[in-house]
Amino acid sequence: MAMAGRMRSIIPQFNQLLKSESQIQRSALTRALLCPTTANSEISRNYATSSKKTEAKVKVPVALFGGTGNYASALYIAAVKANCLDKAETELLDFTEASKRSTTFSEFINDPTVRKDTRIKVINDVCAEAKFSEITNNFLALLAENGRLKYVDSISKKFQELTMAHRGEVKAIVTTVIPLPAEEEKELKETLQDLIGEGKKVKLEQKIDPSILGGIVVEFGEKVFDMSIKSRAQQMERFLREPANFDSL
Incomplete structure:
Protein backbone atom coordinates (compact mmCIF):
# COMPACT_ATOMS: atom_id res chain seq x y z
CA MET A 1 0.00 0.00 0.00
CA ALA A 2 2.83 2.39 0.85
CA MET A 3 4.51 1.66 -2.49
CA ALA A 4 1.27 2.30 -4.39
CA GLY A 5 0.89 5.57 -2.50
CA ARG A 6 4.36 6.73 -3.49
CA MET A 7 3.63 5.81 -7.08
CA ARG A 8 0.43 7.87 -7.11
CA SER A 9 2.31 10.83 -5.72
CA ILE A 10 4.96 10.66 -8.45
CA ILE A 11 2.53 10.57 -11.40
CA PRO A 12 1.39 14.23 -11.14
CA GLN A 13 5.05 15.34 -10.99
CA PHE A 14 5.82 13.27 -14.06
CA ASN A 15 2.82 14.62 -15.93
CA GLN A 16 3.92 18.18 -15.14
CA LEU A 17 7.42 17.41 -16.37
CA LEU A 18 6.12 15.91 -19.60
CA LYS A 19 3.84 18.83 -20.34
CA SER A 20 6.78 21.18 -20.01
CA GLU A 21 8.67 19.30 -22.76
CA SER A 22 7.08 20.82 -25.30
CA GLN A 23 12.43 4.74 -48.59
CA ILE A 24 14.38 2.53 -48.60
CA GLN A 25 12.83 -0.52 -50.36
CA ARG A 26 14.64 -3.87 -50.02
CA SER A 27 13.68 -5.08 -53.51
CA ALA A 28 15.61 -8.37 -53.66
CA LEU A 29 14.25 -9.60 -50.32
CA THR A 30 10.75 -8.41 -51.16
CA ARG A 31 10.80 -10.34 -54.40
CA ALA A 32 11.91 -13.42 -52.52
CA LEU A 33 8.90 -13.17 -50.23
CA LEU A 34 6.45 -12.62 -53.05
CA CYS A 35 7.83 -15.54 -55.08
CA PRO A 36 7.84 -18.84 -53.10
CA THR A 37 11.10 -20.73 -53.64
CA THR A 38 13.92 -22.57 -51.91
CA ALA A 39 16.77 -21.08 -53.90
CA ASN A 40 17.70 -17.46 -54.57
CA SER A 41 18.51 -18.20 -58.22
CA GLU A 42 15.02 -19.58 -58.68
CA ILE A 43 13.61 -16.46 -57.04
CA SER A 44 15.29 -14.31 -59.67
CA ARG A 45 13.98 -16.45 -62.54
CA ASN A 46 10.42 -16.49 -61.21
CA TYR A 47 10.41 -12.79 -60.58
CA ALA A 48 11.86 -11.86 -63.97
CA THR A 49 8.64 -12.91 -65.74
CA SER A 50 6.22 -11.28 -63.31
CA SER A 51 7.91 -8.18 -61.85
CA LYS A 52 5.97 -5.74 -64.01
CA LYS A 53 2.68 -7.20 -62.84
CA THR A 54 3.43 -7.56 -59.14
CA GLU A 55 5.71 -4.62 -58.40
CA ALA A 165 4.29 3.46 -37.54
CA HIS A 166 1.87 2.20 -40.20
CA ARG A 167 -0.98 2.40 -37.67
CA GLY A 168 0.22 5.74 -36.30
CA GLU A 169 1.17 4.25 -32.93
CA VAL A 170 3.97 5.52 -30.68
CA LYS A 171 5.37 3.18 -28.04
CA ALA A 172 6.01 4.40 -24.51
CA ILE A 173 7.79 2.01 -22.13
CA VAL A 174 6.91 2.59 -18.48
CA THR A 175 9.14 0.96 -15.85
CA THR A 176 7.99 0.69 -12.23
CA VAL A 177 8.60 -1.56 -9.23
CA ILE A 178 4.99 -2.76 -9.15
CA PRO A 179 2.30 -2.70 -11.87
CA LEU A 180 0.91 0.76 -12.48
CA PRO A 181 -2.68 1.08 -11.17
CA ALA A 182 -5.30 1.33 -13.94
CA GLU A 183 -6.23 4.90 -12.99
CA GLU A 184 -2.60 6.06 -13.03
CA GLU A 185 -1.94 4.24 -16.31
CA LYS A 186 -4.91 6.02 -17.89
CA GLU A 187 -3.70 9.40 -16.61
CA LEU A 188 -0.18 8.81 -17.89
CA LYS A 189 -1.44 7.66 -21.28
CA GLU A 190 -3.60 10.77 -21.62
CA THR A 191 -0.62 12.99 -20.81
CA LEU A 192 1.53 11.27 -23.43
CA GLN A 193 -1.33 11.48 -25.93
CA ASP A 194 -1.55 15.24 -25.38
CA LEU A 195 2.19 15.45 -25.95
CA ILE A 196 2.17 13.77 -29.37
CA GLY A 197 -1.04 15.45 -30.49
CA GLU A 198 -3.70 14.21 -32.89
CA GLY A 199 -3.04 11.72 -35.67
CA LYS A 200 -1.02 9.30 -33.54
CA LYS A 201 -1.90 6.88 -30.77
CA VAL A 202 0.13 6.05 -27.67
CA LYS A 203 0.78 2.37 -27.03
CA LEU A 204 1.83 1.89 -23.42
CA GLU A 205 4.09 -1.01 -22.45
CA GLN A 206 4.66 -1.68 -18.76
CA LYS A 207 7.85 -3.23 -17.40
CA ILE A 208 8.53 -4.29 -13.84
CA ASP A 209 12.05 -3.73 -12.52
CA PRO A 210 12.62 -3.91 -8.74
CA SER A 211 16.16 -2.58 -9.20
CA ILE A 212 14.90 1.01 -9.72
CA LEU A 213 13.74 0.85 -6.05
CA GLY A 214 10.71 3.07 -6.65
CA GLY A 215 9.41 5.96 -8.73
CA ILE A 216 8.99 5.68 -12.47
CA VAL A 217 11.02 5.64 -15.71
CA VAL A 218 9.37 6.44 -19.05
CA GLU A 219 11.02 5.88 -22.43
CA PHE A 220 9.11 7.81 -25.05
CA GLY A 221 10.47 8.28 -28.54
CA GLU A 222 14.05 9.43 -28.09
CA LYS A 223 13.43 10.78 -24.60
CA VAL A 224 13.94 9.09 -21.26
CA PHE A 225 12.28 10.55 -18.16
CA ASP A 226 13.98 8.95 -15.17
CA MET A 227 12.26 9.74 -11.89
CA SER A 228 13.30 6.54 -10.14
CA ILE A 229 14.59 6.39 -6.58
CA LYS A 230 17.68 4.59 -7.88
CA SER A 231 18.52 7.48 -10.19
CA ARG A 232 18.02 10.03 -7.43
CA ALA A 233 20.23 8.01 -5.08
CA GLN A 234 22.98 7.85 -7.71
CA GLN A 235 22.74 11.59 -8.26
CA MET A 236 23.02 12.17 -4.51
CA GLU A 237 26.01 9.83 -4.31
CA ARG A 238 27.81 11.73 -7.08
CA PHE A 239 27.04 15.00 -5.31
CA LEU A 240 28.46 13.72 -2.02
CA ARG A 241 31.62 12.46 -3.71
CA GLU A 242 32.41 15.87 -5.19
CA PRO A 243 34.87 17.94 -3.12
CA ALA A 244 33.27 20.75 -1.16
CA ASN A 245 33.85 24.25 -2.53
CA PHE A 246 34.01 26.51 0.53
CA ASP A 247 34.98 29.52 -1.57
CA SER A 248 31.41 29.79 -2.81
CA LEU A 249 30.01 29.98 0.74
Whole structure:
Protein backbone atom coordinates (compact mmCIF):
# COMPACT_ATOMS: atom_id res chain seq x y z
CA MET A 1 0.00 0.00 0.00
CA ALA A 2 2.83 2.39 0.85
CA MET A 3 4.51 1.66 -2.49
CA ALA A 4 1.27 2.30 -4.39
CA GLY A 5 0.89 5.57 -2.50
CA ARG A 6 4.36 6.73 -3.49
CA MET A 7 3.63 5.81 -7.08
CA ARG A 8 0.43 7.87 -7.11
CA SER A 9 2.31 10.83 -5.72
CA ILE A 10 4.96 10.66 -8.45
CA ILE A 11 2.53 10.57 -11.40
CA PRO A 12 1.39 14.23 -11.14
CA GLN A 13 5.05 15.34 -10.99
CA PHE A 14 5.82 13.27 -14.06
CA ASN A 15 2.82 14.62 -15.93
CA GLN A 16 3.92 18.18 -15.14
CA LEU A 17 7.42 17.41 -16.37
CA LEU A 18 6.12 15.91 -19.60
CA LYS A 19 3.84 18.83 -20.34
CA SER A 20 6.78 21.18 -20.01
CA GLU A 21 8.67 19.30 -22.76
CA SER A 22 7.08 20.82 -25.30
CA GLN A 23 12.43 4.74 -48.59
CA ILE A 24 14.38 2.53 -48.60
CA GLN A 25 12.83 -0.52 -50.36
CA ARG A 26 14.64 -3.87 -50.02
CA SER A 27 13.68 -5.08 -53.51
CA ALA A 28 15.61 -8.37 -53.66
CA LEU A 29 14.25 -9.60 -50.32
CA THR A 30 10.75 -8.41 -51.16
CA ARG A 31 10.80 -10.34 -54.40
CA ALA A 32 11.91 -13.42 -52.52
CA LEU A 33 8.90 -13.17 -50.23
CA LEU A 34 6.45 -12.62 -53.05
CA CYS A 35 7.83 -15.54 -55.08
CA PRO A 36 7.84 -18.84 -53.10
CA THR A 37 11.10 -20.73 -53.64
CA THR A 38 13.92 -22.57 -51.91
CA ALA A 39 16.77 -21.08 -53.90
CA ASN A 40 17.70 -17.46 -54.57
CA SER A 41 18.51 -18.20 -58.22
CA GLU A 42 15.02 -19.58 -58.68
CA ILE A 43 13.61 -16.46 -57.04
CA SER A 44 15.29 -14.31 -59.67
CA ARG A 45 13.98 -16.45 -62.54
CA ASN A 46 10.42 -16.49 -61.21
CA TYR A 47 10.41 -12.79 -60.58
CA ALA A 48 11.86 -11.86 -63.97
CA THR A 49 8.64 -12.91 -65.74
CA SER A 50 6.22 -11.28 -63.31
CA SER A 51 7.91 -8.18 -61.85
CA LYS A 52 5.97 -5.74 -64.01
CA LYS A 53 2.68 -7.20 -62.84
CA THR A 54 3.43 -7.56 -59.14
CA GLU A 55 5.71 -4.62 -58.40
CA ALA A 56 3.89 -1.78 -56.70
CA LYS A 57 5.09 1.34 -55.00
CA VAL A 58 5.11 0.69 -51.27
CA LYS A 59 7.24 2.77 -48.95
CA VAL A 60 8.26 1.80 -45.46
CA PRO A 61 6.97 4.33 -42.88
CA VAL A 62 10.32 4.36 -41.05
CA ALA A 63 13.74 3.92 -42.63
CA LEU A 64 15.57 0.99 -41.00
CA PHE A 65 19.18 0.10 -41.58
CA GLY A 66 21.42 -2.92 -41.25
CA GLY A 67 20.68 -6.54 -42.13
CA THR A 68 17.79 -6.96 -39.72
CA GLY A 69 16.30 -3.67 -40.91
CA ASN A 70 16.47 -4.85 -44.51
CA TYR A 71 14.62 -8.08 -43.71
CA ALA A 72 11.97 -6.29 -41.64
CA SER A 73 11.43 -3.73 -44.39
CA ALA A 74 11.15 -6.43 -47.04
CA LEU A 75 8.55 -8.31 -45.01
CA TYR A 76 6.60 -5.08 -44.47
CA ILE A 77 6.51 -4.29 -48.19
CA ALA A 78 5.55 -7.84 -49.14
CA ALA A 79 2.84 -8.02 -46.46
CA VAL A 80 1.33 -4.68 -47.52
CA LYS A 81 1.24 -5.84 -51.14
CA ALA A 82 -0.43 -9.09 -50.09
CA ASN A 83 -2.86 -7.20 -47.79
CA CYS A 84 -1.89 -9.30 -44.78
CA LEU A 85 0.16 -6.94 -42.61
CA ASP A 86 -1.67 -7.64 -39.33
CA LYS A 87 -1.61 -11.39 -39.93
CA ALA A 88 2.11 -11.37 -40.72
CA GLU A 89 2.79 -9.38 -37.54
CA THR A 90 0.81 -11.81 -35.38
CA GLU A 91 2.41 -14.87 -36.96
CA LEU A 92 5.95 -13.54 -36.65
CA LEU A 93 5.36 -12.68 -32.99
CA ASP A 94 3.89 -16.15 -32.37
CA PHE A 95 6.90 -17.79 -34.02
CA THR A 96 9.36 -15.67 -32.04
CA GLU A 97 7.67 -16.34 -28.71
CA ALA A 98 7.40 -20.06 -29.44
CA SER A 99 11.11 -20.23 -30.26
CA LYS A 100 11.90 -18.62 -26.91
CA ARG A 101 9.75 -21.09 -24.99
CA SER A 102 11.29 -24.17 -26.60
CA THR A 103 14.92 -24.78 -25.70
CA THR A 104 15.25 -27.43 -28.40
CA PHE A 105 13.87 -25.20 -31.14
CA SER A 106 15.94 -22.26 -29.94
CA GLU A 107 19.07 -24.39 -30.20
CA PHE A 108 18.02 -25.49 -33.68
CA ILE A 109 17.61 -21.97 -35.11
CA ASN A 110 20.92 -20.87 -33.55
CA ASP A 111 22.95 -23.89 -34.69
CA PRO A 112 25.08 -22.93 -37.73
CA THR A 113 25.96 -26.58 -38.44
CA VAL A 114 22.41 -27.56 -39.44
CA ARG A 115 22.18 -28.17 -43.19
CA LYS A 116 20.31 -25.55 -45.20
CA ASP A 117 17.82 -28.02 -46.68
CA THR A 118 17.09 -29.35 -43.18
CA ARG A 119 16.48 -25.82 -41.87
CA ILE A 120 14.08 -25.03 -44.71
CA LYS A 121 12.16 -28.31 -44.34
CA VAL A 122 11.72 -27.85 -40.60
CA ILE A 123 10.51 -24.27 -41.02
CA ASN A 124 8.08 -25.25 -43.77
CA ASP A 125 6.72 -28.05 -41.58
CA VAL A 126 6.34 -25.69 -38.61
CA CYS A 127 4.55 -23.07 -40.74
CA ALA A 128 2.24 -25.69 -42.23
CA GLU A 129 1.38 -26.99 -38.77
CA ALA A 130 0.72 -23.46 -37.50
CA LYS A 131 -1.26 -22.61 -40.67
CA PHE A 132 0.84 -19.52 -41.29
CA SER A 133 0.18 -17.35 -44.33
CA GLU A 134 2.26 -17.80 -47.46
CA ILE A 135 4.07 -14.50 -46.88
CA THR A 136 5.18 -15.47 -43.35
CA ASN A 137 6.12 -18.98 -44.48
CA ASN A 138 8.19 -17.59 -47.36
CA PHE A 139 9.85 -15.10 -45.04
CA LEU A 140 10.86 -17.65 -42.40
CA ALA A 141 12.02 -20.06 -45.13
CA LEU A 142 14.15 -17.24 -46.58
CA LEU A 143 15.73 -16.66 -43.15
CA ALA A 144 16.39 -20.40 -42.91
CA GLU A 145 17.92 -20.47 -46.39
CA ASN A 146 20.20 -17.51 -45.69
CA GLY A 147 21.22 -18.66 -42.19
CA ARG A 148 19.46 -15.74 -40.52
CA LEU A 149 16.96 -17.52 -38.26
CA LYS A 150 19.05 -16.59 -35.23
CA TYR A 151 18.17 -12.94 -35.86
CA VAL A 152 14.40 -13.51 -35.97
CA ASP A 153 13.80 -11.81 -32.61
CA SER A 154 15.62 -8.63 -33.66
CA ILE A 155 13.88 -8.67 -37.03
CA SER A 156 10.52 -9.12 -35.33
CA LYS A 157 11.10 -6.08 -33.11
CA LYS A 158 12.03 -3.92 -36.11
CA PHE A 159 9.04 -5.22 -38.02
CA GLN A 160 6.87 -4.10 -35.11
CA GLU A 161 8.36 -0.62 -35.41
CA LEU A 162 7.11 -0.54 -38.97
CA THR A 163 3.63 -1.89 -38.23
CA MET A 164 3.20 0.55 -35.34
CA ALA A 165 4.29 3.46 -37.54
CA HIS A 166 1.87 2.20 -40.20
CA ARG A 167 -0.98 2.40 -37.67
CA GLY A 168 0.22 5.74 -36.30
CA GLU A 169 1.17 4.25 -32.93
CA VAL A 170 3.97 5.52 -30.68
CA LYS A 171 5.37 3.18 -28.04
CA ALA A 172 6.01 4.40 -24.51
CA ILE A 173 7.79 2.01 -22.13
CA VAL A 174 6.91 2.59 -18.48
CA THR A 175 9.14 0.96 -15.85
CA THR A 176 7.99 0.69 -12.23
CA VAL A 177 8.60 -1.56 -9.23
CA ILE A 178 4.99 -2.76 -9.15
CA PRO A 179 2.30 -2.70 -11.87
CA LEU A 180 0.91 0.76 -12.48
CA PRO A 181 -2.68 1.08 -11.17
CA ALA A 182 -5.30 1.33 -13.94
CA GLU A 183 -6.23 4.90 -12.99
CA GLU A 184 -2.60 6.06 -13.03
CA GLU A 185 -1.94 4.24 -16.31
CA LYS A 186 -4.91 6.02 -17.89
CA GLU A 187 -3.70 9.40 -16.61
CA LEU A 188 -0.18 8.81 -17.89
CA LYS A 189 -1.44 7.66 -21.28
CA GLU A 190 -3.60 10.77 -21.62
CA THR A 191 -0.62 12.99 -20.81
CA LEU A 192 1.53 11.27 -23.43
CA GLN A 193 -1.33 11.48 -25.93
CA ASP A 194 -1.55 15.24 -25.38
CA LEU A 195 2.19 15.45 -25.95
CA ILE A 196 2.17 13.77 -29.37
CA GLY A 197 -1.04 15.45 -30.49
CA GLU A 198 -3.70 14.21 -32.89
CA GLY A 199 -3.04 11.72 -35.67
CA LYS A 200 -1.02 9.30 -33.54
CA LYS A 201 -1.90 6.88 -30.77
CA VAL A 202 0.13 6.05 -27.67
CA LYS A 203 0.78 2.37 -27.03
CA LEU A 204 1.83 1.89 -23.42
CA GLU A 205 4.09 -1.01 -22.45
CA GLN A 206 4.66 -1.68 -18.76
CA LYS A 207 7.85 -3.23 -17.40
CA ILE A 208 8.53 -4.29 -13.84
CA ASP A 209 12.05 -3.73 -12.52
CA PRO A 210 12.62 -3.91 -8.74
CA SER A 211 16.16 -2.58 -9.20
CA ILE A 212 14.90 1.01 -9.72
CA LEU A 213 13.74 0.85 -6.05
CA GLY A 214 10.71 3.07 -6.65
CA GLY A 215 9.41 5.96 -8.73
CA ILE A 216 8.99 5.68 -12.47
CA VAL A 217 11.02 5.64 -15.71
CA VAL A 218 9.37 6.44 -19.05
CA GLU A 219 11.02 5.88 -22.43
CA PHE A 220 9.11 7.81 -25.05
CA GLY A 221 10.47 8.28 -28.54
CA GLU A 222 14.05 9.43 -28.09
CA LYS A 223 13.43 10.78 -24.60
CA VAL A 224 13.94 9.09 -21.26
CA PHE A 225 12.28 10.55 -18.16
CA ASP A 226 13.98 8.95 -15.17
CA MET A 227 12.26 9.74 -11.89
CA SER A 228 13.30 6.54 -10.14
CA ILE A 229 14.59 6.39 -6.58
CA LYS A 230 17.68 4.59 -7.88
CA SER A 231 18.52 7.48 -10.19
CA ARG A 232 18.02 10.03 -7.43
CA ALA A 233 20.23 8.01 -5.08
CA GLN A 234 22.98 7.85 -7.71
CA GLN A 235 22.74 11.59 -8.26
CA MET A 236 23.02 12.17 -4.51
CA GLU A 237 26.01 9.83 -4.31
CA ARG A 238 27.81 11.73 -7.08
CA PHE A 239 27.04 15.00 -5.31
CA LEU A 240 28.46 13.72 -2.02
CA ARG A 241 31.62 12.46 -3.71
CA GLU A 242 32.41 15.87 -5.19
CA PRO A 243 34.87 17.94 -3.12
CA ALA A 244 33.27 20.75 -1.16
CA ASN A 245 33.85 24.25 -2.53
CA PHE A 246 34.01 26.51 0.53
CA ASP A 247 34.98 29.52 -1.57
CA SER A 248 31.41 29.79 -2.81
CA LEU A 249 30.01 29.98 0.74
